Amino acid sequence: MEFGKNNTPFREDEFAQRLVSTKRAMEAAGLDVLIVCDPANMNYLTGYDGWSFYVHQAVIVAQDLDQPLWVGRNQDVNGAHLTTILSEENVIGYADEYVQSLTRHPMQVVASTIAERGLGSGRIGVEADSYYFTARAQAVLADELPDAVFSDAGVLVNWLRCVKSDAEIALIRQAARITERIMQRAVDLIDVGVPQSEVAAAILETGVRGIPGEGGYGGDYPAIMPLMPSGVGTSCPHITWRDEPFLAQTGTTVEIAGVRHRYHAPMSRTVYLGTPPQKMLDAAKIVDEGIDAGLAAARPGATAHDVYAAWSGVIARHGIFKESRCGYSFGLNYPPDWGERTLSLRAGDQTVLQPNMTIHFMPGLWLDDWGIEISEPIRITQSGVEQFCTFSRELVVK
Amino acid sequence: MEFGKNNTPFREDEFAQRLVSTKRAMEAAGLDVLIVCDPANMNYLTGYDGWSFYVHQAVIVAQDLDQPLWVGRNQDVNGAHLTTILSEENVIGYADEYVQSLTRHPMQVVASTIAERGLGSGRIGVEADSYYFTARAQAVLADELPDAVFSDAGVLVNWLRCVKSDAEIALIRQAARITERIMQRAVDLIDVGVPQSEVAAAILETGVRGIPGEGGYGGDYPAIMPLMPSGVGTSCPHITWRDEPFLAQTGTTVEIAGVRHRYHAPMSRTVYLGTPPQKMLDAAKIVDEGIDAGLAAARPGATAHDVYAAWSGVIARHGIFKESRCGYSFGLNYPPDWGERTLSLRAGDQTVLQPNMTIHFMPGLWLDDWGIEISEPIRITQSGVEQFCTFSRELVVK
Numbered sequence: 001m002e003f004g005k006n007n008t009p010f011r012e013d014e015f016a017q018r019l020v021s022t023k024r025a026m027e028a029a030g031l032d033v034l035i036v037c038d039p040a041n042m043n044y045l046t047g048y049d050g051w052s053f054y055v056h057q058a059v060i061v062a063q064d065l066d067q068p069l070w071v072g073r074n075q076d077v078n079g080a081h082l083t084t085i086l087s088e089e090n091v092i093g094y095a096d097e098y099v100q101s102l103t104r105h106p107m108q109v110v111a112s113t114i115a116e117r118g119l120g121s122g123r124i125g126v127e128a129d130s131y132y133f134t135a136r137a138q139a140v141l142a143d144e145l146p147d148a149v150f151s152d153a154g155v156l157v158n159w160l161r162c163v164k165s166d167a168e169i170a171l172i173r174q175a176a177r178i179t180e181r182i183m184q185r186a187v188d189l190i191d192v193g194v195p196q197s198e199v200a201a202a203i204l205e206t207g208v209r210g211i212p213g214e215g216g217y218g219g220d221y222p223a224i225m226p227l228m229p230s231g232v233g234t235s236c237p238h239i240t241w242r243d244e245p246f247l248a249q250t251g252t253t254v255e256i257a258g259v260r261h262r263y264h265a266p267m268s269r270t271v272y273l274g275t276p277p278q279k280m281l282d283a284a285k286i287v288d289e290g291i292d293a294g295l296a297a298a299r300p301g302a303t304a305h306d307v308y309a310a311w312s313g314v315i316a317r318h319g320i321f322k323e324s325r326c327g328y329s330f331g332l333n334y335p336p337d338w339g340e341r342t343l344s345l346r347a348g349d350q351t352v353l354q355p356n357m358t359i360h361f362m363p364g365l366w367l368d369d370w371g372i373e374i375s376e377p378i379r380i381t382q383s384g385v386e387q388f389c390t391f392s393r394e395l396v397v398k
Numbered sequence: 399m400e401f402g403k404n405n406t407p408f409r410e411d412e413f414a415q416r417l418v419s420t421k422r423a424m425e426a427a428g429l430d431v432l433i434v435c436d437p438a439n440m441n442y443l444t445g446y447d448g449w450s451f452y453v454h455q456a457v458i459v460a461q462d463l464d465q466p467l468w469v470g471r472n473q474d475v476n477g478a479h480l481t482t483i484l485s486e487e488n489v490i491g492y493a494d495e496y497v498q499s500l501t502r503h504p505m506q507v508v509a510s511t512i513a514e515r516g517l518g519s520g521r522i523g524v525e526a527d528s529y530y531f532t533a534r535a536q537a538v539l540a541d542e543l544p545d546a547v548f549s550d551a552g553v554l555v556n557w558l559r560c561v562k563s564d565a566e567i568a569l570i571r572q573a574a575r576i577t578e579r580i581m582q583r584a585v586d587l588i589d590v591g592v593p594q595s596e597v598a599a600a601i602l603e604t605g606v607r608g609i610p611g612e613g614g615y616g617g618d619y620p621a622i623m624p625l626m627p628s629g630v631g632t633s634c635p636h637i638t639w640r641d642e643p644f645l646a647q648t649g650t651t652v653e654i655a656g657v658r659h660r661y662h663a664p665m666s667r668t669v670y671l672g673t674p675p676q677k678m679l680d681a682a683k684i685v686d687e688g689i690d691a692g693l694a695a696a697r698p699g700a701t702a703h704d705v706y707a708a709w710s711g712v713i714a715r716h717g718i719f720k721e722s723r724c725g726y727s728f729g730l731n732y733p734p735d736w737g738e739r740t741l742s743l744r745a746g747d748q749t750v751l752q753p754n755m756t757i758h759f760m761p762g763l764w765l766d767d768w769g770i771e772i773s774e775p776i777r778i779t780q781s782g783v784e785q786f787c788t789f790s791r792e793l794v795v796k
Contacts, residue, residue: 049637049638050634050636050637050638051622051623051625051636051637051638051734052636053734054529054622054734054735054737074721074722075635075636075722076634076635076636078633078634079634079635079636079637082630082631082634082637083637095721096721096722096723096744097721097744099722099723099742100726100737100739100742102552105527126533128532128533128534128537129503129532129533129534129535130532131452131529131530131532132529132734133532133533134526134527134528134529134531134532134533135524135526135527135531135532135533135535135536135550136526136527136550137527137533138533138536139526152533152534154500195616196616197606197607197608197616197617198607198616200606200616200619201602201603201604201605201606201607201617202603204599204602204603204606204619205599205600205602205603206599207599208595208598208599208602208639209595209596209599210595210641217641218593218594218595218596218598218639218640218641219595219599220638221598221602221623221638224449224452225449225619227449232480233480235476236448236474236476236477236480237473237474237477238448238449238450238473238474238477239447239448239449239477239480239481240447240448240449240618240619241606241616242616243608243615243616323472323493323494323495324472324473324494324497325494325497328498335733335734336449336451336452336530336733337452339452339498341498344497344498346494346495
């Protein structure tokens with residue numbers, strides 16, 4: 001896939017469709033204006049792609065405006081011209097004196113941009129619990145736009161992202177080829193005496209290098225760094241690597257994602273060096289059986305809860321109870337998470353599955369001092385499930 | 399350097415000192431309690447290290463408590479036991495049903511933890527503009543603790559981090575050895591026809607692999623991904639790599655950091671493939687001259703403004719005006735930024751430089767359709783400046 005003439009991986013009409021859907025959802029929520037600060041949502045609506053989310057920035061969607069507005073640091077205006085579909089006049093920069101200042105705040109510029117377009121007394125939605133939208137950002141907006149009525153729009157745009165277009169699915173499939181390569185490299189390298197950092201280095205290298213050769217393509221950075229806790233660390237799913245070597249008679253869980261144009265395909269496997277204890281062999285079988293049951297339950301019309309119930313029914317028969325969710329929606333994202341914060345495969349989540357939803361089915365078992373993780377990225381099809389990756393689910397024993 | 403018995407790179411008494419300083423700063427700000435959500439500050443106060451900041455979590459410091467409290471997801475409790483100096487009873491987990499839920503919020507658990515310790519009617523500070531502390535987090539806290547008086551503690555802990563201990567400086571020096579290796583690898587690889595993603599892959603691989611051999615050590619992940627805009631992209635400092643190959647007669651700016659136990663040593667250089675236009679050669683000389691002037695001005699007692707003024711005086715003599723800051727404090731960090739959001743080298747910043755402050759002196763020039771970046775990570779010494787890295791500042795021409 002090549003960048004289109006518009007320098008994004010998508011056609012202009014796909015962005016137009018996303019905007020229409022967003023405005024429709026805003027209307028249902030009673031919103032005239034939506035301030036979008038989640039970098040993935042900013043990308044989704046405009047194409048914007050840059051590592052600039054460490055300063056405040058926003059995309060503003062208004063019912064009365066034909067295009068969204070991008071507001072960011074002056075330094076990043078050129079990047080917005082280069083990576084978005086927006087017309088030049090819809091890209092607004094703020095001076096560097098607003099950056100990390102005690103006396104000025106970038107949300108003052110977002111507010112004045114809204115006010116200048118006559119939208120300052122409207123009903124304005126914010127993504128109140130999204131990454132990078134701080135308590136102070138909300139306070140400044142409220143101060144600067146006293147006539148506006150603010151409300152929490154929640155993850156309104158994230159819900160739209162939940163069902164992928166075919167063009168998005170094509171990118172995830174490309175990412176999945178990278179995922180398989182990364183996992184194979186990790187499995188090949190993990191061995192007694194090899195420093196954990198060396199394997200992490202190889203994982204990142206393989207992921208960003210992507211698919212070599214004719215018809216190949218590069219990879220992008222993952223929204224979560226390689227997670228590969230080892231030994232007692234396997235009871236802690238989110239610790240990263242250390243200098244220490246992998247030890248004999250220990251397990252290592254590897255959670256990684258190939259990424260293409262910010263679209264992820266996450267997957268996990270578990271490696272054991274030595275002769276696995278019976279409890280781990282048993283757990284691997286149970287997880288495999290649980291995945292089969294979950295995948296069989298996943299289809300259009302079923303709920304997220306149904307898939308969770310199928311999985312937890314299997315492990316309950318083996319006397320295991322696991323309170324945490326066993327999956328979530330994934331796709332386009334930036335650090336700190338490749339999950340979309342919408343549907344979760346867990347008790348009570350009544351989200352109805354639809355074709356082209358993409359879910360990381362992630363039935364890890366983390367116990368007192370060890371854990372096992374075997375997971376699959378899947379797509380809901382017209383009748384069931386497509387598995388993005390082809391990679392043996394067995395516990396890898398070396 | 400090895401992990402101490404406490405499993406962090408620091409001695410227990412260093413954490414004790416950090417806590418004393420934090421409580422003193424809280425007292426000056428009239429605070430009984432401080433809720434810390436910035437992952438770097440959480441690490442600074444407790445040692446906590448994990449990629450779990452994509453869910454809400456906090457460290458609570460109270461004048462009346464001997465140790466901070468860590469509150470996070472149940473799944474991450476084992477990670478907190480493994481990586482922090484905290485006693486078991488000071489690590490509090492919340493159930494998975496609080497994660498990305500529409501009906502529950504993790505800050506309810508933070509609030510109840512505070513209330514249960516009799517601190518619910520105190521003066522509570524929050525880091526209102528810090529990453530990962532959302533508008534909703536603040537709203538939930540306010541709802542759950544109606545008797546508390548909340549105020550914005552700003553970057554109170556970040557300011558304490560601004561002056562490093564010798565143990566922290568030792569880690570940054572280790573990171574700087576990795577930085578030099580990364581930059582050399584990048585400079586060696588960038589060439590006409592080489593895909594950008596291949597160089598990015600090598601940068602990440604080199605950084606995480608670290609220093610090989612006897613006395614070597616592994617690297618950690620950077621808080622900012624490799625930035626290497628090329629061609630017209632050099633006018634956009636924060637765009638990341640693409641598949642496209644490097645082209646003849648274009649410049650590429652490379653901004654990277656070696657990292658050791660979350661401590662960074664950031665640096666930038668510029669590479670030109672072909673015969674550089676005179677304006678770029680001129681700019682490289684001006685930047686070099688400006689760095690010398692800035693470094694000469696940087697010493698204890700000088701202000702951040704003074705260093706900026708020395709730099710901007712040089713470029714002004716050459717007819718260049720640059721509004722953006724030319725440096726910032728760096729050190730311990732997590733994505734999305736290795737900067738500390740405290741002192742900036744810019745007009746009007748009256749922060750007085752002190753020994754063991756660490757600053758990324760970053761006098762980039764980004765112009766209409768091209769840019770140049772040559773930067774140095776430095777430490778303020780008793781009398782002047784230590785440059786962490788040894789790497790020619792010349793424009794690299796290949």
